[in-house]
Amino acid sequence: MPAGLRAPFEARSWRELGYVLLGLPISVVLFSYAVTMVSLGAGLLVTFLGIPVLAAALAGCRAFGMLERARARGLLGLEVAEPEPLRPRTGSGPLAWTGAVLKSGASWRALLYAVLQFPWAVFSFCVALTFWSTGWSLLTYPLWFWVFPMWAGQGGIQLYGDDHHRVYLDNPFEITVTALVGLLFTLATPWIVRALTTVDRLLVHGLLGPSRLSARVVELESDRGVVVDTAAADLRRIERDLHDGAQARLVALAMDLGLAKEKLAQDPEAAARMVDEAHGEVKTALQELRDLARGIHPAVLTDRGLDAALSAVASRCTVPVQVDVDLAERPAAAIEGIAYFTVSELLQNISKHSRARSASVDVWRSEDRLMLQVTDDGVGGAAVSAGSGLAGLAERLDAVDGILVVDSPAGGPTRVTAELPWRR
Known part of the structure; x- marks a missing residue:
């Protein structure tokens, strides 16, 4: 089936509708909590109590942010990383925690989310529920229009009425047209809801996730670790190449020259052969050292x-x-x-x-x-x-x-x- 016809029956559409419908009660609680606590904290700033109350308000908004990320992950399939954790600069007591909450950008973004998400949740709830209920009601009208003549004393859904004239959807043609209009609403509703949840995705990702600066800091910390590991691996490789290559060859060369020195007086010809062999070993060791130096940084690249x-x-x-x-x-x-x-x-x-x-x-x-x-x-x-x-x-x-x-x-x-x- 084409995507436009499948949409009303896909699990994704129902999950997105569920996200919008759940958004209203959650936003009411979150908005009420945020406004009440922040107002209380601001009012108490003339005393010392205002600071911890304000910190508690921000901490509560961060906790709601965890809930919203989980809801977006479960119903929208949106993966949003955790924001930067609280990092008290000095100590670990209540004062340090309070300062960390107040200085954290993630805390204030969570508060901003609580304020902005409420009016949007009201709007998206009304739009989604209206389109969804209207679409399915009109689409199934042929199945339940009999309720009007039997129980309401009228022919069907009333389109117009005054003291002299009334128009009802009560004949087969009008009932069919009503169902077709309901079909259009039903097919359009998933795409309208999807457009609404796009704004929710932006809000959750932009306000409840890590900031660009903190993400960049994490990336740089990871890159620094890679650089350190790479440098350590290069040092180990150089040490291994020296130990197994040039160093071992030079040790053997020193031993051969020592033997040649001992034989120089007794057997000059054998000593000369050993010196000649040592000369070849020197050339090989020099070539290995050149290759090793080229592996560290070739001179031709610099020059x-x-x-x-x-x-x-x-x-x-x-x-x-x-x-x-x-x-x-x-x-x-x-x-x-x-x-x-x-x-x-x-x-x-x-x-x-x-x-x-x-x-x-x-x-x-x-x-x-x-x-x-x-x-x-x-x-x-x-x-x-x-x-x-x-x-x-x-x-x-x-x-x-x-x-x-x-x-x-x-x-x-x-x-x-x-x-x-x-x-x-």
């Missing part, structure tokens, strides 16, 4: 920028990579480093997992954002799932207000787009 650095990392990929960097100037050094390591990790994924024949890297600036796009013609199927390398990469980008978008259908091609702030 020549993204174009040269990405061309260098692309040359080490197992598939041919075309690099196109279109930047008139260089971004902030930190952003440049993140961009380099993002492309480097994506090219490593191409080498290990994609089975691609070719790849491309495009870098450009869009207003105040640095855009990266890495594409390959491999088997596809890449996803930002929990525990994957792409998930860790997405977290790193998110920590600096960046975005990672992966488009990788099965069978390919794979296109990974990263967006970073320019921050010059």
Whole structure:
């Protein structure tokens, strides 16, 4: 059935109607409580009692806010996060709690909700109940119009009447037209109620949820944790690479040179061979240290920028990579480093997992954002799932207000787009 015909019978429509009908009694209680307590607290501000009474009024509004969020979640399917909790700055006694309530923006927004929601609840209740009752009454009129001639002494619903003339809906044509009008009202009512609840959604989300500032603070705290964890993971990786690579090789080199020194007087030829082997080990250790330094921050990136650095990392990929960097100037050094390591990790994924024949890297600036796009013609199927390398990469980008978008259908091609702030 079309959505317009299904709407009167859908569970969603009845839940939204229930939300509107419940809104009136709840708003009456909430408005009465808020106005009474705030008025009492304001009147008592000439004494010390006004402050705790006002704090109690705001705390009660916050409690009603919890009820309203639960009602919106259950009947409207609206998920609204809890507002920022009360955080007394000093101590944990009644005075600290009172100060925290009065200073909390969420408390005053809950009070504003109590004031604004009452007139809107009255309006939406009257509109929704009128349309709903009128629609269903007229739609079912053919089933109950017999009540009028049998019990009311008139032919049907009276449309007009005076001392000389009366008009009743009493013949089959008029009864059918009445039912059709009721059908129109019945079909329109769910959409009218849905429009009314849209305003309720805005009120609940805007006044009973966390503020943009507090949400941003929570986001920054989370990003800070990601940055700290990422830095710790990088330090552990560097320590592991040093311990298992260059450090172990240098320890073995020191032992070999010690043995060569002992054999120098007795067997010069054997000592020369050992020194030659140690020379090779030194070269290998130096290469490992260069690779490790490149993994921390490549010198070519500092000296020549993204174009040269990405061309260098692309040359080490197992598939041919075309690099196109279109930047008139260089971004902030930190952003440049993140961009380099993002492309480097994506090219490593191409080498290990994609089975691609070719790849491309495009870098450009869009207003105040640095855009990266890495594409390959491999088997596809890449996803930002929990525990994957792409998930860790997405977290790193998110920590600096960046975005990672992966488009990788099965069978390919794979296109990974990263967006970073320019921050010059």
